[in-house]
Amino acid sequence: MIFNRIGIIYHPLNKAAFDLGQQISDYLQGSGADCWLGSAWESDQLIQRMDGTDLVITTGGDGTILRAAQAVLPRDIPIASVNLGKLGFMTEIPADEAMVQLQRIFGGEGWYDCRSVLEVSLTSGKGPEKQFLAVNDVVAARGGIARIISVECRVGDAHFATFKGDGALVATATGSTGYNFAAGGPVLHPDSSDMLLTPILPHLGRSYSLVVTGDKTIGMKVSTNHQATLCIDGHINVELKTGDVIQVRTSGRRLRFIRLRPENSFYAELDHKLKGNRLT
Secondary structure, eight states: OOOSEEEEEEOTTOHHHHHHHHHHHHHHHHTTOEEEEEETTOHHHHHHHTTTOOEEEEEEOHHHHHHHHHHHGGGTOOEEEEEOSSSOSSOOEEGGGHHHHHHHHHTTOOEEEEEEEEEEEEEOSSSSOEEEEESSEEEEEEOSSOOOEEEEEEETTEEEEEEEESEEEEEOTGGGGTHHHHTTOOOOOTTOOOEEEEEESOSSSOOSOEEEOTTSEEEEEEEOSSOEEEEETTTEEEEOOTTOEEEEEEEEEEEEEEEOSOTTHHHHHHHHHHTTOOOO
């Protein structure tokens, strides 16, 4: 066992994810390892448990990883992922192989898959600037009322476009297969440090994505007479008002996964997954 303390984070609404997490915990405790088990939806408790943790195992889908990432990123703790979700663009280990494959990782096998992370700042007329980290995407979009909002987008110091529609998003390469892809954006290889700026159902004008190099900053200024929301990785939501400005840049942090599959497997699996097929 090359890890001193291992955290297991499970999807709380998936009984199979909890049961597998408990099975892994029992195995580790029986081996004399220090470990803990926690729900992906209890973010404050997860952050408190990270002291001394040098590996996190997730049992769930990609959404479980996105929640776990908020706790592990400040400590640079790697993730080993067991797939109990649907497609699993980030998850890897099939649930029925979990115990065998995890033992390989505990013994030191595997390689690090390092993913780009975004730093996000929200400047509003109310209160101090808010800071976030995003693994997948940063979305400025209309709220519950189906009305157009306006998002003025800048790249560095240059005005790029003003999108009028359901909103706009900035995605990492990791997030390129998510909301960005559904909105018509391209897919980037996970190794890429580029960002994607993609309009969401624009009413008029540009309907294409812009690939932005990782050394640039993307700004989004919101104008709306109705509800609007800033959504980070699909689970952090903040109300937006007219005049609010979102700044997005590539972080110096990286989200690290421990992988066992071949490093060149991305293209071999991509078309299968984008057609809605699960590999495991």
